[in-house]
Structures are given as structure tokens and as C-alpha cells.
Amino acid sequence: MGTVITPAHSSPVTGSQLLPSPTPIRFLDERGNPVDEHQGYQEPDLGLVVEAWRRMVVGRRLDTQCSALTRQGRLAVYPSSRGQEACQVGTVLALGPDDWLFPTYRDTMAILSRGVEAHEALGLLQGTRHCGYDPQKVKVAPQCTPLATHALHAAGLSYACGRLGEPTVALALVGDGATSEGDFHEALNFAAVFRAPTVFLVQNNRYAISVPLARQTAAPTLAHKGIGYGVASEQVDGNDVLAVLAVVQAGVARARAGEGPSLIEAHTYRLEPHTNSDDASRYRDEAEVEAWRQRDPILRLEAWLRRQGALDDTRAKAVAEEAEEAAASLRAALSEPAAPDPLALFDHVYAEPTAPLLRQRAWLEAKMASLSEP
Numbered sequence: 251m252g253t254v255i256t257p258a259h260s261s262p263v264t265g266s267q268l269l270p271s272p273t274p275i276r277f278l279d280e281r282g283n284p285v286d287e288h289q290g291y292q293e294p295d296l297g298l299v300v301e302a303w304r305r306m307v308v309g310r311r312l313d314t315q316c317s318a319l320t321r322q323g324r325l326a327v328y329p330s331s332r333g334q335e336a337c338q339v340g341t342v343l344a345l346g347p348d349d350w351l352f353p354t355y356r357d358t359m360a361i362l363s364r365g366v367e368a369h370e371a372l373g374l375l376q377g378t379r380h381c382g383y384d385p386q387k388v389k390v391a392p393q394c395t396p397l398a399t400h401a402l403h404a405a406g407l408s409y410a411c412g413r414l415g416e417p418t419v420a421l422a423l424v425g426d427g428a429t430s431e432g433d434f435h436e437a438l439n440f441a442a443v444f445r446a447p448t449v450f451l452v453q454n455n456r457y458a459i460s461v462p463l464a465r466q467t468a469a470p471t472l473a474h475k476g477i478g479y480g481v482a483s484e485q486v487d488g489n490d491v492l493a494v495l496a497v498v499q500a501g502v503a504r505a506r507a508g509e510g511p512s513l514i515e516a517h518t519y520r521l522e523p524h525t526n527s528d529d530a531s532r533y534r535d536e537a538e539v540e541a542w543r544q545r546d547p548i549l550r551l552e553a554w555l556r557r558q559g560a561l562d563d564t565r566a567k568a569v570a571e572e573a574e575e576a577a578a579s580l581r582a583a584l585s586e587p588a589a590p591d592p593l594a595l596f597d598h599v600y601a602e603p604t605a606p607l608l609r610q611r612a613w614l615e616a617k618m619a620s621l622s623e624p
């Protein structure tokens with residue numbers, strides 16, 4: 251058997267062209283020193299990197315605020331993405347305004363970075379809305395909790411846009427655990443066969459709740475899962491925002507040029523427990539967490555930006571103040587008790603509500619009216 255794969259409507263692609271780089275792409279080491287490990291990827295524009303840093307600093311402050319709001323009962327649950335800021339922000343900055351983001355429960359920072367208002371983004375985690383923002387308006391699909399189901403939605407949407415002649419790319423964020431789900435594999439296969447302009451970005455944060463990576467896969471890397479489907483794959487240091495930007499930009503450009511989907515594995519780490527209701531000390535050592543704190547995506551970026559002359563104390567102080575203001579407005583937005591309309595339960599279940607659903611809605615409406623009678 252040779253390594254030449256000839257998918258329909260394509261020029262021959264060799265298996266080795268689809269394989270990820272042997273080591274993760276990175277521009278910066280853990281101390282923010284430049285390294286020559288980027289395999290020909292273009293260093294992103296400095297202005298874009300500074301903007302990424304600003305969003306990462308504000309994003310981290312909001313993440314800390316969200317965790318605090320769970321302890322005050324203002325949020326029902328919060329899956330922190332502390333430590334994953336380079337993945338969340340770098341991904342969003344690589345997308346165009348008409349591209350679509352398909353996030354999971356973990357990706358609130360990515361949604362906020364896309365410009366969704368905090369009180370709208372948090373409706374799901376407050377437990378008051380199915381989705382607190384208008385997905386069509388912001389081109390962000392509802393945060394998805396069933397693992398990997400949204401990978402298929404991303405492939406389907408981008409394929410449909412292609413058929414309509416729109417140059418839209420869809421990017422699905424998935425976790426390392428989600429790569430074991432059938433839906434993930436079906437999405438890769440569909441996107442490859444139909445050349446759907448999709449980018450699948452796996453945030454490999456080493457755990458699926460308590461299940462470590464070693465119990466999740468026997469593959470050399472998660473990026474290797476692309477080759478069997480004919481999907482171009484890459485691995486990247488997910489704590490180096492320069493690398494995330496460069497590699498995701500390349501994947502998006504590829505998809506937009508009609509060259510097919512990509513699978514990108516971003517190596518990162520979840521510094522906090524799975525959610526506020528998890529006790530991570532039951533399955534991982536503090537020494538491991540400490541080792542990853544040393545690889546913090548924000549600290550290494552700041553070290554590099556200061557050496558570039560692109561960041562000084564005055565600018566750092568201004569962004570720290572901006573982050574405090576953003577946290578204060580988030581607290582204010584969530585300080586009012588939410589009063590969701592019980593009838594909203596029936597909205598958005600089907601595009602056209604079914605007869606049983608309408609009957610149930612009418613029953614609830616009558617019940618509510620009878621309860622409110624004096």
C-alpha cells in the first residue's frame with residue numbers, strides 16, 4: 251500500500267503531508283524566550299499579539315470573577331478555563347467576523363473575547379436561559395455540553411455555507427476527552443469527504459474530569475487522529491498565543507481557500523478543577539499543577555512583549571484597571587435576581603413547535619394564570 255490518498259475533487263495528498271509536526275509548534279519557550287520551533291509558520295503581527303495579551307488579561311480576571319460568583323450562588327456552575335487563555339483568545343482572533351465559533355461549556359472566555367456581553371454569555375451557566383445571546387448575531391453557536399455533538403454542527407454549517415457560495419469557516423473547540431466520542435470522528439470524516447471548511451481545535455488540557463490523557467488515548471498525539479480521515483493535522487503549544495494564532499490562522503486560510511478541514515491539537519492545562527463542584531486533589535498532584543503554573547500563557551507572553559518594547563508598566567496597569575472594571579460590571583450584571591419566564595422553556599425546542607409541545611405550553615400557561623389568581 252502506498253501513502254497516496256486521492257479524495258474526491260482533490261489533487262493527490264500524501265499521508266505524510268497530513269501528519270502533525272513531530273513537536274508542538276511554538277515561538278516562545280516557557281520563559282518567553284524566542285525559539286526556532288515554528289516550522290515555517292509566520293510570526294503573527296505584533297499589534298494582534300498585543301491585543302491577544304489584553305484580552306487574555308481581561309479574560310483571566312473575568313474567569314476568576316465567575317468562579318467567585320458560583321460561591322455566592324449567582325452562577326449555578328462554572329467550568330474555569332484558567333490556564334487555557336492562549337487557546338481561547340488566539341482562536342477567536344484568528345477568525346473573521348462572518349466565521350462561526352462552536353464552543354463548549356469550557357469556552358466562556360472565547361465567547362466573551364468574541365464580543366458577547368458577559369450577562370448574555372452567562373445565561374446558560376446561571377441556569378436561566380438555554381443560550382443568553384443571539385447566535386446568529388454574533389456567529390457563536392450555543393455552548394454545547396453533550397461532548398462533540400457540536401463538531402458535527404460545525405461541519406454541517408460550514409458545508410451549507412459553502413453550498414450557498416459564502417466564504418464562511420466554522421471552528422469547533424473540543425476537549426481531549428471529546429476526541430473519544432463517535433460524533434468527533436463522524437465530523438472529521440464528513441468534513442474531509444465534503445471538503446467542509448471546518449477547523450477542529452482540540453484543547454488538550456490533560457483531563458476529562460478525572461480521566462487523564464493516558465487513559466483516554468493510545469495515539470502518539472491527538473492530532474494523529476486526523477490522518478485516517480484525510481484531514482491535515484497539526485500540534486501546537488497551546489500556552490504560546492503566537493503559536494496558536496499562527497497555526498489557527500493557517501487552518502482558517504486553508505479552509506477558506508477550499509483546501510479542506512484541519513485538526514489542531516493545542517497542548518495546554520486546566521489549572522482549576524473541572525468545575526466549582528469538582529475536587530481535583532482526588533486525581534492529580536499539586537506538583538503537577540505547579541509545573542504547569544510555571545508554563546503560564548500570560549506570564550511568558552508578558553516577558554516577551556516587554557523585551558519587544560511593546561509593553562511597559564503604564565500599559566500593564568491600564569489593562570489591569572480595565573480588567574477590574576470588566577469584573578465589576580460582570581458583578582453588577584449578575585447582581586439582580588434572574589426571573590426567567592417559565593414559558594421560555596418551550597422556545598427553540600423545534601423550529602416549528604409540535605402539537606404535544608403546544609398542548610404542554612398551554613397547560614403550563616393556564617396553570618400559572620390560575621396560581622396567580624387572588
Ligand SMILES: Cc1ncc(C[n+]2csc(CCOP(=O)(O)OP(=O)(O)O)c2C)c(N)n1
Pocket residue numbers: 356395396397424425426427428429455457458459520524
Ligand atoms: C456525550 C457526553 N458524555 C458524557 C458527558 C459528561 N461529561 C461532561 S464534561 C466531561 C469531560 C470532558 O472532557 P474534555 O473533552 O477533555 O473537556 P474538558 O472538560 O477538559 O474541557 C464529561 C465526560 C457529556 N457532557 N457528554
Ligand SMILES: [Mg+2]
Pocket residue numbers: 425426427453454455456457458459
Ligand atoms: Mg480535557
